[in-house]
Structure formats: C-alpha cells, structure tokens
Amino acid sequence: MIFDNLESAKSFYKRYALACGFSIRKATQWKSRGIIQGKYFVCSKEGQKAVKEVDTLNEEHQPKQKRRKPSQRTGCEARIRYKIVFVPFTGINNHNCNVTLGAALLGNETAETYTWLLKSFKDAFGYAPKVLVTDQDPAMKRAIEDVFPDTRHKLCMWHIIDKLSGNVGSKLCNKTDFKERLCDIVWTDHITPDHFEQHWAGIMHDFHLTEHEWLSDIYQLRSSWIPAFYRDEDMSGLMRTSSRSESENHFFGKFFNPRTTLVEFLAHFDSAIEHQRHEHRRNDHDSRYKAPETWSNFPLEK
Template sequence: MMFIPFTGIDNHNRNVTLGAAILGSETAETYSWLLRAIKNAYGYAPPVIVTDQDPAMKRAIADVWPESRHRLCMWHIMDKLTTKVGAALCSNTDFRKRLSALVWTDSLLPEAFEAEWAAIIHDFGLTDHEWLTYIYGLRESWIPAYYREEEMSGLMRTSSRSESENHFFGKISNPKCTLVEFLSHFDTAIEAQRHEHRKNDHDTRYTNPGEWSDFVLEMQAAQIYTRTLFLDVQLEIQHAIHRCTSVRLDHVGDFIKFFIKDLDQPCSSFFEVMIREEDVTVKCICNRFEQFGLLCSHIFCVLRILDIREFPKQYILRRWTREAVPNSSPGSILTDGGDPDRSEEVNRCVREISHATEYVVNKLISKFDKLSDFRDHIKQFMSVADEAQINAPPKTRRNRFAELLGVAPESTATIRVPVGTRFKGCGSHKRLKSQKERAISQSGSKRRQCSLCKKYGHNRVTCWKYTVAGTEAGSSRNAGGNEDTIREGDAAMVVQGDGPGSNDDDDVF
C-alpha cells in the first residue's frame, strides 16, 4: 500500500504534517476520495498545492479542489531539460544558463517572460521542439511569473518539502513493516515533529536575538515574529539600511511614489514603492509581501525615510507570529457538569495560564528565592481549587470498563481487506532512477573485464567464446565418456539464459 503525507509550513517555516493516508492504488478515483476526506476534515481546500506531473493526481485535484491553484514542481521539469533537448546543446552553449535565469526568477512579469522565452527559442532554433512547446503551454502551472499575486506561492516552487518529508518518515520505517508497526512508527515520527515545534517555540519566547541596528521597527519585529522569520526580516532591514537608497519621489493623489535604487540588483531600473502616510498603506512592485507575507527591503527603506515608529499592523500575517500556534493545546477540560457552550473560552483561559506559568518559571529559573515564592503561591491556591471542585456524576459500568481496557467506542465503519496493487517504486527500498542518473552512476564504477576476449561486462565463466568452445569440447569428449562435459554444459545453459536488458525509462506526457 502507498503512504501519502500532506505537508505544509508552520510559523517557523518548517515542515509540518497536516494529514496522511494509506491507499491501495494510484487511480484518479482513489485520489478524489482522499482529497474529499481532507477537505471535509479541514473545512476548506488549500489555496496552493504542489505536486509532480502525475496525471491521476492532476485530474483528481481539478475535480475535487477546483478552487485550489495546482502548481507543478519546477525541479522535476527542469531536470529533464538535458535529456529532452540534448546534452550537446546544454553543454556547449549558454542555452541552459539563459533558460534557467528566465525560469527561476521572481522579478519578471508574464509579458516579459513570454518575450524572453520567444527570443531564446528563436536564437537556438527550437521553434518546433515538441517538449519545449509542451512545457511552454503549461507555463501558468509552474513559472513564478504567473504566481506573483498568489499568496504563499513563493515558498512552494518545488516538491522538495515533500521529498524531505519522505526522507523523514523513511528513517523510522521501511516497506517491510506491518500496518500496526507502521502506525506505531508514524506516531513516533509525529511526536518528534511536535517536539521540534515546541523547541522552536521555546527558543522564540525565551531567548533574545541579537540586534544589528537601532531601527525601532527591528526591535518591534523581534517581538512579533518567530525566531526563524525574524532573521529573514532582520536581513531585509539591514539590506534597506545599507544597500537601498531613494533616488526621487513623486506625488500621485494621496500616495507618495518612491523610486528606490537597490545596489545589489544588476538592473538599472528602480523599484517603485507607493505609500499613503495616513494609514501606512504601502505596496512595492517586487511583490514580496504578496508572495511571502513579509515586507521587502524597499518598503523598509521608505518607512525609515518617513520615520514610521510603529510596525504596520495590516502587514503582519498571523501565520508568521509567535502566537500562530497556541503555547499548549490541552483540549477541553470541561467535566460532565460543565457548560459545553463555554469550552472555547475555557480552553483559551487554560492556554493563557499555561503560557504565563511557563514564562514565569523560565524567567525565575536563576532566582531561587522568587521561584520558591511562586511555588508557595501556587500551592496555596490549590486549596481554593479543592473547595471549588465539582463532583462529576459517576461513570457507567460500560464506560469504566472501556476506560480500563482502552476500548474505543463502537464504530460502524467497514474495514475491507486491501487489494494488492503494484505502483511506482513498489518492491524497492530506493526511488526509481532515471536513465541519466544510471548512466552517471555507472560511468564512475569499475567494469568487469573478461580475461579471454578482453571485453567488458562479463568474466571468463560467462564469456561467449568460452561457452562455444566448452560446448564443442564437451560434445567431443562426451563421445569419449569424459565426465567433465556436465560442468561445461551447465555453464553454457546459464549463459544462454541471459540477454540484453531493456530500457523503458521514457517520460510519458
């Protein structure tokens, strides 16, 4: 059966498993069922999803998640460039360099991309190339120029996060595991992932990052964002201070247009930043905020020129902040006599208490006297909690036995025996290698040389000359009653069973 994890990005810009499934086949109907289950669990479909060029998955996403933007992995497409176009063209010319610079950049508009693509195709005489024409027809599904306004698309160009997640699960499991063993290993992997998230939360809350400047927005950003995201924002602020300068400005209605020169950019054009001072509405043509959810260095340069003293709240995405994920999620603690309508308020209060307790303990860890006073205060309040305790009604006999035995409530779900189906990579502990990768790996290995015919790929036991000679000699000696004929005849039979291997690793579109 096939394991399919859904990978997302948490507020530390780290991989997080949003869900997972085990499927028995890779058909469009199976993927459609899975996508509907994920949508029912979360209540909505993700805005962007990145996959490879699997036709069944593409059809299922179009049918079940039509509102989602399906993006193809750029690495999988560009990795086929040498194979499809030819090694001579990619090695002896600057074709690959020019095409890669065009494909991977975020600064081009769709019109500029199409014009430059046409120029490259014309210069190298590839106007009628079938594969290049095909991927150009899919340009809105993988070229960054067509995702400039798509939120979060800048963080997901390739399926490398999914490959990293596969490696993560591969370290704690293998294809020979039973279903029960795999689920146990899966729980262990998820717990390790949650532990890493809690560690990042702890480092964010109780360690102070180094400040590189006296810019007031930098100090505010350190208290807003998680540690990983703050380091990115800090680099943009430093770039705005040392590498960006305002050339001129114009007034356009209520807005002020700044022309910012970025000294690190080789182009001679300027970055235009529009800002309205009344409500600090700002926009840059680089579209970094629209893609990543973080302000760019050009905007920070303008905010510093205008002496803005408060970080614009409308440009703080909650998903990058410290409080995007609660400090603890104990779940509902309501007893049977509690009010279920107030469960959300109770859980929020519990999270605030947990956060405050953890904060005080970490701050007073080196001050034993004050830490002891805090402990005494907590113990003193325990008597108040005992007096306010509400006795819950006794549990039924069935519930007590179910709790002791760990038996889940009865379910009406029907579990069927999975149908054995072979799919991509089945029966192998490693991923399938392309023809190019196999050729590269074999080029550096020492090949076997025959001591009789001096050719490569076999030895003297399996040599054709040896086999033919052995067969003839065996026939002549067989008439004379020589017993060595049996061994040489066996060698001839083994060689006759071998044949040249076939290569069927062509891509199908």
C-alpha cells in the same frame, strides 16, 4: 483486488493456493525510500533452479560429493502482487518549515482513488485548501478539479526542472549555458510575465528548440508553475524553493528502512510525526524567548 495490508493479501493467496492444490512463497519486492511499493507472492515451483558451472578439468574446482536433490522449480507462473503508495499532505507552518497535515496509503493511483482521498481530506479539515501544489499526474489533476474546483492548482517547479535533462539532453544542459539561462527566468518572481515570455522565446531561438514538443508543452502550462505569473500571490514559499515534497520524503526516509513491514511503518510514522511536532514546539519556544541573530550591522536590525 485490493487488500488492506500485506498479511491480508498473503492470507488470501495462501487459502486460494491450498484450495487449488499448490503452495506459495514470497518473491521479488521493490521499495522507495525504505517503503515497500510492490511485492510478489508466487507459486513455490515458480522459476528454475540456477545451475552452477564447474570446470571439470581443474582439480581445485572439483565439486564435493553430494547427494543430488531434484529441483522443485518447474517455472510455474502463478503469482499475486501487493502494491501500496504513500501519499503525504505537506503544508508550511509559521516557521516556514514543513508540516505533515495528513497521509494515506493507497492501493492504486487512479483518478477515482485520488477523488476519494481528497474528499476524505476535505471532510477531516472542513474546507478546501486555497492552494495545492502537485506534480503533473493527470489522475490527480482530474481529482482536484472534481473535489476542489475553487482551489488554485499549481505544478511543482522542482519536478518539472528535474525532467529537463532527460527531455532535452544532458549535453545541452551541461556543456552550454542553456540551463543557466532558463533557470534565471524560472527560479525568480522578480520579473513580469512579458519579461519571462520574451526571454523564453530568445532562449528557444538561440538553441533551436522552438519546435521541441516537451518544452512547448510546459510553456503552455507556464501560468501554473512559473513564479512570474503569480508574483503578487502569497504562495508561502511553496514553489519558489526546491521541492517541498522531496524534502518531506527525505524526512520520512530517516524513520523507515528497507525491512520495514506495514505494521512497523505505522509505528515509525507516528514517531516521525511526534518528532515533527517536537521541532515545532522547540521553534515556538525559541521565537518567544530567544533573540534572533543579526545578519548585518545595519541599525534597522538593532
């Protein structure tokens, strides 16, 4: 089942528990960058009471005389889970800074849900974006093909390179020049596709990785994430720098904390967007009324 918010889920499960003859309590939850990603509501008798070990031979550890209370925990496994996903749409403004075009809270990450989200985004803006950059989520890929068939879908370079050590091993990345050589042909748009392919083949040969499954897979996708293959396209810095989405997540993380509720999140989100708009107005003012600092003594800058 999908609920609109945390309180709705709790209220539903509380009514269900009352009808079935048991009570509930809050349990484990996990967060990412201050936003609750998942939460459990369980039976009040879930789990077992922890038993504290005492050294009865040590007088200092002799427990105080207390009235023993029987534990109400019987290991009941009845529970309900609450989970949301925060999905921001990030663009780049005329100052080459991130700007939040929109955001959504989703109950799951299926292709159907993403399709609904992208259709809502298209209805709000009136047209499809020319370029869309995401990670390698297959559900998102299906949704983009369905809703934005004419949009150029690119993969985020940062997310791919971030997985490099985990797939080829940290020893190879840190103890050799493998990663340095690979990044030299990945993080640049000053080479041609042929140049990239020749150097990629050489690196794979030198480190005996020609049959590596993950590297072979991302190589097959090279036209979707390697700048050499779209060097003549205006990507507005979307993929030639570190992850824009990670930067956006860090920005929102400054406004949310681990104790943020869903209601508080919405208020903090509005504050974050207002802060972003303030920065944009400030940049507009500076570009109109202030002279830019020179980087050199060349007459061209003067």
